[in-house]
Amino acid sequence: xxxxxxxxxxxxxxxxxxxxxxxxxxxxxxxxxxxxxxxxxxxxxxxxxxxxxxxxxxxxxxxxxxxxxxxxxxxxxxxxxxxxxxxxxxxxxxxxxxxxxxxxxxxxxxxxxxxxxxxxxxxxxxxxxxxxxxxxxxxxxxxxxxxxxxxxxxxxxxxxxxxxxxxxxxxxxxxxxxxxxxxxxxxxxxxxxxxxxxxxxxxxxxxxxxxxxxxxxxxxxxxxxxxxxxxxxxxxxxxxxxxxxxxxxxxxxxxxxxxxxxxxxxxxxxxxxxxxxxxxxxxxxxxxxxxxxxxxxxxxxxxxxxxxxxxxxxxxxxxxxxxxxxxxxxxxxx
Numbered sequence: 001x002x003x004x005x006x007x008x009x010x011x012x013x014x015x016x017x018x019x020x021x022x023x024x025x026x027x028x029x030x031x032x033x034x035x036x037x038x039x040x041x042x043x044x045x046x047x048x049x050x051x052x053x054x055x056x057x058x059x060x061x062x063x064x065x066x067x068x069x070x071x072x073x074x075x076x077x078x079x080x081x082x083x084x085x086x087x088x089x090x091x092x093x094x095x096x097x098x099x100x101x102x103x104x105x106x107x108x109x110x111x112x113x114x115x116x117x118x119x120x121x122x123x124x125x126x127x128x129x130x131x132x133x134x135x136x137x138x139x140x141x142x143x144x145x146x147x148x149x150x151x152x153x154x155x156x157x158x159x160x161x162x163x164x165x166x167x168x169x170x171x172x173x174x175x176x177x178x179x180x181x182x183x184x185x186x187x188x189x190x191x192x193x194x195x196x197x198x199x200x201x202x203x204x205x206x207x208x209x210x211x212x213x214x215x216x217x218x219x220x221x222x223x224x225x226x227x228x229x230x231x232x233x234x235x236x237x238x239x240x241x242x243x244x245x246x247x248x249x250x251x252x253x254x255x256x257x258x259x260x261x262x263x264x265x266x267x268x269x270x271x272x273x274x275x276x277x278x279x280x281x282x283x284x285x286x287x288x289x290x291x292x293x294x295x296x297x298x299x300x301x302x303x304x305x306x307x308x309x310x311x312x313x314x315x316x317x318x319x320x321x322x323x324x325x326x327x328x329x330x331x332x333x334x
Contacts, residue, residue, distance in 0.1 A: 226278030
């Protein structure tokens with residue numbers, strides 16, 4: 001069974017980001033395959049009311065996977081059985097998150113230090129899920145492909161129908177050139193699709209990833225933050241053209257108002273602040289005004305901010321913004 005079309009583009013499960021409004025914004029620009037935010041299985045079991053919104057699927061969403069993270073087999077089993085009652089296209093297991101609050105629990109990328117434990121946990125998902133199961137990993141050693149190959153082969157043996165490989169080791173977090181050669185070896189060793197992840201910010205880095213890793217598909221993560229145009233750029237293979245000021249503000253408005261509707265105004269505006277800054281960063285807006293944007297307190301203030309935006313914008317940005325690598329530079333400074 002092929003979960004993904006050849007040359008597919010996937011939106012990564014991003015904790016604190018890929019909620020329904022985020023995905024709806026990305027889908028306006030051609031995103032088809034998407035995941036929920038990463039969900040802690042224990043939170044789903046014991047704090048379901050707080051995590052329920054993460055499972056919301058839009059009425060028109062074409063393909064949606066859900067991702068779990070955990071180092072607790074009992075909680076994983078319960079969480080997976082809960083998910084069997086929801087309409088998802090895949091359940092993914094996170095073996096790559098390097099964030100300390102995850103790894104301190106022995107979950108995410110920490111499981112790379114104990115491959116047998118990681119495989120046992122994945123087997124719990126595979127044995128209990130009625131949905132197709134996949135996994136997302138990081139490479140385990142830049143100098144030796146064997147540990148990574150042992151992990152991904154074990155995942156496929158236990159039922160993984162696709163594997164996403166982030167081409168950096170855990171301590172590198174999100175910096176450095178991905179290890180394309182190890183992703184390629186995973187692709188050559190596995191009978192399922194291998195999705196490459198890490199550092200794709202524009203057409204140049206996408207082409208490099210496809211060419212040097214030999215991957216079947218690519219997963220987009222931080223490159224999409226404040227830049228839903230990335231999906232249309234890659235799918236249409238067009239040189240990067242920055243959105244006009246009017247389009248930028250229109251898309252940001254759609255995204256932020258979606259957050260306010262989804263969470264309610266009080267929580268939604270708190271969630272929206274980082275989103276607003278993602279859209280404004282590196283696009284010619286004055287720093288002092290961006291600082292005000294970071295403190296916006298309600299819907300009225302946000303709409304006023306939009307109305308003021310042209311006054312605090314340097315039009316030189318739109319005249320000098322270049323193709324391809326310029327987009328990469330804007331987004332790589334996160």
